[in-house]
Amino acid sequence: MDMPKTGKSWEEVRKELEARGAGDAKWRDGKTAVYVFNAGPEIAEVQHEAYTAFMSENGLGPLAFPSLAQMEREVVEMALSILNGPDWATGAITSGGTDSITMAMKAARDYARAEKGLKGPANIVLPQSAHPAFDKAAHLMDVEVRRIPLKTDGSYEADPRAMGDACDAATIMMVGSAPNFPHGVIDPIEALGDVAEAKGVWLHTDACVGGYFAPFARMNGVPVPPFDFEVPAVRSISADLHKYGYAAKGASTVLFRDKKLYDYMPFDAQNWSGAPMKTPTLAGTRPGGAISAAWAVMNVLGVEGYREKQGLVCETRERAEEGFKRLGFEVLGKPMLGLIAFRHPEHDSFAIYSEMYRKGWFTSITIDPPSLHLMLSPKHAEVIDQYIEDLAEACETVAKGKAGERVEARYN
Numbered sequence: 001m002d003m004p005k006t007g008k009s010w011e012e013v014r015k016e017l018e019a020r021g022a023g024d025a026k027w028r029d030g031k032t033a034v035y036v037f038n039a040g041p042e043i044a045e046v047q048h049e050a051y052t053a054f055m056s057e058n059g060l061g062p063l064a065f066p067s068l069a070q071m072e073r074e075v076v077e078m079a080l081s082i083l084n085g086p087d088w089a090t091g092a093i094t095s096g097g098t099d100s101i102t103m104a105m106k107a108a109r110d111y112a113r114a115e116k117g118l119k120g121p122a123n124i125v126l127p128q129s130a131h132p133a134f135d136k137a138a139h140l141m142d143v144e145v146r147r148i149p150l151k152t153d154g155s156y157e158a159d160p161r162a163m164g165d166a167c168d169a170a171t172i173m174m175v176g177s178a179p180n181f182p183h184g185v186i187d188p189i190e191a192l193g194d195v196a197e198a199k200g201v202w203l204h205t206d207a208c209v210g211g212y213f214a215p216f217a218r219m220n221g222v223p224v225p226p227f228d229f230e231v232p233a234v235r236s237i238s239a240d241l242h243k244y245g246y247a248a249k250g251a252s253t254v255l256f257r258d259k260k261l262y263d264y265m266p267f268d269a270q271n272w273s274g275a276p277m278k279t280p281t282l283a284g285t286r287p288g289g290a291i292s293a294a295w296a297v298m299n300v301l302g303v304e305g306y307r308e309k310q311g312l313v314c315e316t317r318e319r320a321e322e323g324f325k326r327l328g329f330e331v332l333g334k335p336m337l338g339l340i341a342f343r344h345p346e347h348d349s350f351a352i353y354s355e356m357y358r359k360g361w362f363t364s365i366t367i368d369p370p371s372l373h374l375m376l377s378p379k380h381a382e383v384i385d386q387y388i389e390d391l392a393e394a395c396e397t398v399a400k401g402k403a404g405e406r407v408e409a410r411y412n
């Protein structure tokens, strides 16, 4: 398509925009359980208005926009207040989980070079279930990735002993997830902490999808094990605002136990023709709206608001678990938060997934072991019974050998 020679009216372009969305996943009615976190129309309005209020401002310029710098500081402080941050803990807002993970790895690598005499190649040790963002960051930094098989006891948890065995003098980081994405299970961060301390290795908790969920689930009485700075070996945490923080997209936090560790993260560029530019994260320009929307949603919800939303999600997951078990499904491990993976002992998970897709459900799958996967939002409380009904029908169709064509599930 060529750029139009003369522009059209906004009215005309707006109509076309609206029409284009028509073919997308129907997330607003709750039939999508991946990619979108639907906390309802009130929060959507806060995101929208708070984002547009600072849409043109740029987080790259804290001197020009002290408002954004202060909002960022306050978001980081609020995050640390729920994640057991010690006095000297600090952090930054990034563009997303991948950015947070990349920057935590950069800090850990530079720390190892400066304080542990690391020269030459480096590696990271992570459970098989950890997010591919670590591989991407490792690729960028030319770091070797050592993925270690999970425990074989059906818990789908990281195996601390095997991970410890994989560490050596060139290991810059060990990783645990809270929770991991494929199974929704929280890794044994305390046990990983013991190993990390014994080996003198930096432990990172990837709480991208659980950082703004697990603390509130715990306040609601869920027996969430220690996973954050409460575990002394945890030196950094990634926690995404644009997931269960219910912020607008383009916002995550990367947090450090100590300012001294944080100081290995920013990149200080002095040797160019322009003015000095020291940036904390991967981005140059940082959208002000992502910062203001996150700050606004946190202030609108507060602890009580998050507790209520996450309580609703946990309840919905429990209802889902009961329904799935009634239909003969097995739930993988012990999910405690908003993610759940499940499979049927007789019927092919991906055949069932395909039938559900044809019924209008856009969800995800887990490959190992082959399972269906849901990432639940508050909105799903209204539709989970329908999902379970449809699942019963889909099982019947597959059991009768009447399954239709396979739908491929992938993230690209």
Ligand SMILES: *Cc1c(COP(=O)(O)O)cnc(C)c1O
Binding pocket: 095, 096, 097, 098, 099, 131, 133, 177, 179, 180, 181, 206, 207, 208, 209, 240, 252
């Ligand atoms: C979503 C997620 C990430 C990556 O976050 P993005 O914002 O998609 O870059 C990393 N780890 C876990 C466990 C996640 O769920």
